Amino acid sequence: MLMTTTTAIEGRPVSRYLGIVTGEAIIGANVFRDMFAAVRDIVGGRSATYERALGEAREVALKEMEARAQELGANAVIGIDLDYEVLGQANGMLMVSVSGTAVVT
8 A cells, every 4th residue: 555645646646535544553651661761861862762662653553544544445545644642641651643545546
């Protein structure tokens, strides 16, 4: 399935718009991950642990959106938007949400 942030796919005109599709993934930030991230904040640098967790959550959300588009009979999703939020008590949860328009090209 073609998935893009653009509103059109070059050389493949949209023949049918099937509606908005979404996908979400929420991950909890565990104590050990938080502890190592706090150390990384003090000494500087990137937190590979959080980057991996966010990457996994993004893939789950995209796959969920793709599955919903396939259920509608789409062969592409255009205009994809990705959002990241912190949720929960003490901001202990990370959420990735994606949305786009399911289409037939």
